[in-house]
Amino acid sequence: MAPLLELRGLQARYGPIVALHDVSLTVGEGEVVALLGANGAGKTTTLRAISGLVSKTGEVVYAGSQVRRATPERLARLGLAHVPEGRGLFPELTVWENLRMGAYVRRDRRRVKADLDRAVEHFPWILERRNQHAATLSGGEQQMLAVARALVARPRLLMLDEPSLGLAPLVTQEVFRVVHELNEQDGLTVLVVEQNAQIALTVSHRAYVLEVGRVAVEGSSAELREHEGVRRSYLGY
Amino acid sequence: MLPLAFTWSDFFQQVVFGLAIGAVYASLALAIVLIYRTTHVVNFAQGEMATFTTYIACTLTANHGWSFWPAFFATIVIAFLLGAATERVIIRPFERGDPLTLILVTIALFVIFNGLVQWIWGPEQKFFQGAFSPKPFTIGGVSIAHQDIGVIGVTLATVVVLWLFFRFTKLGLAMRAAAIAPIASRLMGVRVGWMYAAGWGFAASLGAVSGMMVAPIIFLNPSMMQSVLVYAFAAAVLGGIESPVGAVVGGLLLGLGTTLLGAYVSWIGVDLQLPVAFTVLILVLLIRPAGLLGRHVVRRV
Numbered sequence: 001m002a003p004l005l006e007l008r009g010l011q012a013r014y015g016p017i018v019a020l021h022d023v024s025l026t027v028g029e030g031e032v033v034a035l036l037g038a039n040g041a042g043k044t045t046t047l048r049a050i051s052g053l054v055s056k057t058g059e060v061v062y063a064g065s066q067v068r069r070a071t072p073e074r075l076a077r078l079g080l081a082h083v084p085e086g087r088g089l090f091p092e093l094t095v096w097e098n099l100r101m102g103a104y105v106r107r108d109r110r111r112v113k114a115d116l117d118r119a120v121e122h123f124p125w126i127l128e129r130r131n132q133h134a135a136t137l138s139g140g141e142q143q144m145l146a147v148a149r150a151l152v153a154r155p156r157l158l159m160l161d162e163p164s165l166g167l168a169p170l171v172t173q174e175v176f177r178v179v180h181e182l183n184e185q186d187g188l189t190v191l192v193v194e195q196n197a198q199i200a201l202t203v204s205h206r207a208y209v210l211e212v213g214r215v216a217v218e219g220s221s222a223e224l225r226e227h228e229g230v231r232r233s234y235l236g237y
Numbered sequence: 238m239l240p241l242a243f244t245w246s247d248f249f250q251q252v253v254f255g256l257a258i259g260a261v262y263a264s265l266a267l268a269i270v271l272i273y274r275t276t277h278v279v280n281f282a283q284g285e286m287a288t289f290t291t292y293i294a295c296t297l298t299a300n301h302g303w304s305f306w307p308a309f310f311a312t313i314v315i316a317f318l319l320g321a322a323t324e325r326v327i328i329r330p331f332e333r334g335d336p337l338t339l340i341l342v343t344i345a346l347f348v349i350f351n352g353l354v355q356w357i358w359g360p361e362q363k364f365f366q367g368a369f370s371p372k373p374f375t376i377g378g379v380s381i382a383h384q385d386i387g388v389i390g391v392t393l394a395t396v397v398v399l400w401l402f403f404r405f406t407k408l409g410l411a412m413r414a415a416a417i418a419p420i421a422s423r424l425m426g427v428r429v430g431w432m433y434a435a436g437w438g439f440a441a442s443l444g445a446v447s448g449m450m451v452a453p454i455i456f457l458n459p460s461m462m463q464s465v466l467v468y469a470f471a472a473a474v475l476g477g478i479e480s481p482v483g484a485v486v487g488g489l490l491l492g493l494g495t496t497l498l499g500a501y502v503s504w505i506g507v508d509l510q511l512p513v514a515f516t517v518l519i520l521v522l523l524i525r526p527a528g529l530l531g532r533h534v535v536r537r538v
Contacts, residue, residue: 051424053420053423053424071423072420072423072424072426073423073426073427073428073429076423076424076425076426077426081424082424084420084421088418088420088421088424089418089421090413090414090417090418090421090422091417091418092417093410093414093417097410097413097414100407100410101410101411101414101422101425101427102425104407104411104425104426104427105425105426149425153425153426
């Protein structure tokens, strides 16, 4: 079966600085794939390149078509949901308005209603706080709202950028538990960038390790957990 | 000017007139706030765009035999398209530029629209037949012009419709989102550029409403909106440049304040209304730099 997302020889630069030298990876339908690596390895840039926020060379094949030149707006319509670094919430909009923004690309009103209800099932606290500004939420709640909002778009591919950033360990676990649940129950495909290799390798099926803009190691998450170099550099034992 | 003996009926008449003029300031101030919030541009051409569209309304009624209301709504639509096109064609190339460049661009727009008006319609005054009669009716001993009530009603209705749009529609929500976080909005599938254009469109429509409301009171001429613009800026700043409610409250307060001062403080009269208004404005801003309803923006780093 053809993968849902395939990157071949991706290169990207910010002005004169090359951020990605050569990144090739695939994400199959129904998979959870983790993208690991140190600060500055190019993880965030890879996601930004996929969703059209950064221009690049190489190939990006999504759902069978070449989308290297597609804009973020267009990719969102094709079912790509990107929860960016810093979560990308609208701080001065209410929790409920943020959630409704997730459905901006949807045309089927009635099913949107059902999906909003489902998002609330996953995160029941949303209902109590629906009229609060998103800025007033805690870090963990903001991350969950960002995930909930992405789900309302009914994505084919969910991309999460460092969901654990700034969160307490227990909250991080909660976020990844939900990601795992969504994958198991709904077959949601996920590409997650994470510095916390420990937790990312527990939830993902496969993983790639980026080092200075290149894929250094790749394999199943079970293999990577045993991999000598990965263990030493990213798992710390 | 000799102050007349004070009577309550005269006072209420002045209050209603002040609110009507204030409503005109308020809608133009709201247009300025709308553009500032969506694109962070201070649009000095807002008043001249309003004058331009009011001339279109006047041409429709005076030369083509339209009655007021069809011309009113047609002009609102034309103004929307004009505003949106202005953003797409003229503002967009400077979108990421220096704020000073953008100010210069809107000043250029001011000159261009003013020139267009004089070139197309000539410099002389025109009579624009409004929808409401300037004749008064009497209620509880107070005589009030139909026109004043009409102006207040139409302007406030426009403001309410706009508020409902931003509050309850998907497009209104997306426009607010695009103004707050453009990149996050793009990731949600929002075409941010079109949201900016729509913001300019709505602002131009609001300006058209204020122009069409004030023209029957003060005669239509190429510089009609220039003093209104000054008051509208004052109102927007008084309200806290980012606050729509503040702009409306600020506009009404300014209209009311200047009218009452002009009527009851003999040395102010008509000539000193503007300087006095601005003295008050400066005093308010000394005490509350963020405006009456503005917030201090605390940026997290």
